[in-house]
Amino acid sequence: MLSQKTRYAIRAMQHLADHYGKGPVQLADIAEAQKIPPKFLTVILSELSRSGLVASQRGKDGGYWLGVPPIDISYGDLIRIMRGSLALVPCASRYAHETCKNCVEEDNCRTRALMLQVRDKTANLLDGINLSDIVDADIYLQAAE
8 A cells, every 4th residue: 555655745746747847836836736734745855856856946936846857757666766665565575675574485475476476567557657648537437437
Protein backbone atom coordinates (compact mmCIF):
# COMPACT_ATOMS: atom_id res chain seq x y z
CA MET A 1 0.00 0.00 0.00
CA LEU A 2 1.26 3.47 -0.80
CA SER A 3 1.85 5.79 2.12
CA GLN A 4 0.04 9.10 2.30
CA LYS A 5 3.38 10.80 1.70
CA THR A 6 3.88 8.90 -1.56
CA ARG A 7 0.33 9.64 -2.71
CA TYR A 8 0.83 13.34 -1.96
CA ALA A 9 4.14 13.28 -3.85
CA ILE A 10 2.46 11.75 -6.90
CA ARG A 11 -0.27 14.39 -6.87
CA ALA A 12 2.24 17.21 -6.42
CA MET A 13 4.35 15.90 -9.30
CA GLN A 14 1.28 15.55 -11.52
CA HIS A 15 0.43 19.16 -10.70
CA LEU A 16 3.95 20.29 -11.61
CA ALA A 17 3.80 18.22 -14.81
CA ASP A 18 0.56 19.96 -15.76
CA HIS A 19 2.40 23.29 -15.39
CA TYR A 20 5.65 22.16 -17.01
CA GLY A 21 7.35 24.94 -18.96
CA LYS A 22 5.08 27.65 -17.55
CA GLY A 23 7.42 28.85 -14.79
CA PRO A 24 7.51 28.32 -11.05
CA VAL A 25 4.40 27.17 -9.18
CA GLN A 26 3.82 28.48 -5.67
CA LEU A 27 3.72 25.92 -2.88
CA ALA A 28 0.40 27.34 -1.66
CA ASP A 29 -1.14 26.80 -5.11
CA ILE A 30 -0.04 23.17 -5.20
CA ALA A 31 -1.21 22.58 -1.64
CA GLU A 32 -4.63 24.10 -2.27
CA ALA A 33 -5.25 22.44 -5.63
CA GLN A 34 -4.11 19.01 -4.45
CA LYS A 35 -5.43 19.23 -0.88
CA ILE A 36 -2.01 18.60 0.65
CA PRO A 37 -1.07 20.14 4.02
CA PRO A 38 1.50 22.88 3.20
CA LYS A 39 4.01 21.84 5.87
CA PHE A 40 3.93 18.25 4.68
CA LEU A 41 4.23 19.41 1.07
CA THR A 42 7.35 21.38 1.98
CA VAL A 43 8.97 18.19 3.30
CA ILE A 44 7.93 16.22 0.21
CA LEU A 45 9.17 18.85 -2.25
CA SER A 46 12.47 19.11 -0.37
CA GLU A 47 12.96 15.37 -0.71
CA LEU A 48 12.09 15.51 -4.40
CA SER A 49 14.48 18.45 -4.82
CA ARG A 50 17.33 16.43 -3.31
CA SER A 51 16.62 13.68 -5.84
CA GLY A 52 16.79 16.22 -8.69
CA LEU A 53 13.20 15.74 -9.84
CA VAL A 54 12.09 19.15 -8.57
CA ALA A 55 13.83 22.52 -8.72
CA SER A 56 12.93 25.60 -6.74
CA GLN A 57 13.60 29.28 -6.38
CA ARG A 58 12.93 31.42 -3.32
CA GLY A 59 11.33 34.79 -3.37
CA LYS A 60 8.25 36.57 -4.59
CA ASP A 61 8.52 35.18 -8.11
CA GLY A 62 9.83 31.82 -6.91
CA GLY A 63 8.21 28.47 -6.55
CA TYR A 64 8.68 24.91 -7.72
CA TRP A 65 8.96 23.25 -11.12
CA LEU A 66 10.04 19.91 -12.50
CA GLY A 67 13.81 19.61 -12.67
CA VAL A 68 13.46 16.92 -15.33
CA PRO A 69 11.02 16.80 -18.27
CA PRO A 70 7.86 14.85 -17.36
CA ILE A 71 8.54 12.35 -20.13
CA ASP A 72 11.71 11.34 -18.25
CA ILE A 73 9.99 10.70 -14.89
CA SER A 74 8.26 7.36 -14.52
CA TYR A 75 5.80 6.61 -11.76
CA GLY A 76 8.07 3.70 -10.82
CA ASP A 77 10.99 6.06 -10.24
CA LEU A 78 8.83 8.45 -8.25
CA ILE A 79 7.51 5.70 -5.98
CA ARG A 80 11.01 4.28 -5.47
CA ILE A 81 12.29 7.72 -4.44
CA MET A 82 9.47 8.22 -1.95
CA ARG A 83 9.03 4.66 -0.71
CA GLY A 84 12.41 3.05 -1.32
CA SER A 85 11.02 0.05 -3.17
CA LEU A 86 8.13 -1.24 -5.23
CA ALA A 87 8.20 -4.60 -3.44
CA LEU A 88 5.41 -5.49 -1.04
CA VAL A 89 7.76 -7.44 1.24
CA PRO A 90 11.38 -6.62 2.10
CA CYS A 91 12.78 -9.92 0.79
CA ALA A 92 11.43 -9.16 -2.70
CA SER A 93 13.01 -5.72 -2.96
CA ARG A 94 15.62 -5.31 -5.65
CA TYR A 95 17.34 -2.24 -4.13
CA ALA A 96 16.41 -2.44 -0.43
CA HIS A 97 16.49 -6.20 0.14
CA GLU A 98 16.14 -7.45 3.69
CA THR A 99 15.66 -11.00 4.88
CA CYS A 100 12.25 -11.44 6.47
CA LYS A 101 12.21 -12.30 10.14
CA ASN A 102 10.45 -15.49 11.26
CA CYS A 103 10.33 -16.90 7.74
CA VAL A 104 11.56 -19.99 5.94
CA GLU A 105 14.74 -19.95 3.87
CA GLU A 106 14.34 -17.53 0.95
CA ASP A 107 15.09 -20.22 -1.64
CA ASN A 108 12.17 -22.29 -0.29
CA CYS A 109 9.70 -19.48 0.30
CA ARG A 110 6.78 -19.61 -2.11
CA THR A 111 5.46 -16.29 -0.82
CA ARG A 112 8.74 -14.62 -1.77
CA ALA A 113 8.60 -16.24 -5.23
CA LEU A 114 5.10 -14.85 -5.69
CA MET A 115 6.11 -11.39 -4.44
CA LEU A 116 9.09 -11.32 -6.83
CA GLN A 117 6.65 -11.85 -9.71
CA VAL A 118 4.33 -9.14 -8.36
CA ARG A 119 7.27 -6.76 -7.97
CA ASP A 120 8.48 -7.35 -11.51
CA LYS A 121 5.03 -6.91 -13.08
CA THR A 122 4.40 -3.81 -10.98
CA ALA A 123 7.80 -2.38 -12.00
CA ASN A 124 7.12 -3.08 -15.69
CA LEU A 125 3.79 -1.29 -15.48
CA LEU A 126 4.89 1.72 -13.39
CA ASP A 127 8.18 2.16 -15.25
CA GLY A 128 6.20 2.30 -18.50
CA ILE A 129 4.00 5.22 -17.42
CA ASN A 130 5.54 8.69 -17.27
CA LEU A 131 4.31 11.95 -15.79
CA SER A 132 3.81 13.16 -19.35
CA ASP A 133 1.31 10.37 -20.04
CA ILE A 134 -2.31 11.32 -19.58
CA VAL A 135 -3.81 9.12 -16.92
CA ASP A 136 -7.56 9.54 -17.15
CA ALA A 137 -9.30 8.49 -13.94
CA ASP A 138 -12.65 8.11 -15.71
CA ILE A 139 -11.29 5.49 -18.10
CA TYR A 140 -9.82 3.39 -15.29
CA LEU A 141 -12.84 3.73 -13.04
CA GLN A 142 -15.20 2.66 -15.84
CA ALA A 143 -12.98 -0.32 -16.71
CA ALA A 144 -13.07 -1.48 -13.08
CA GLU A 145 -16.89 -1.52 -12.98
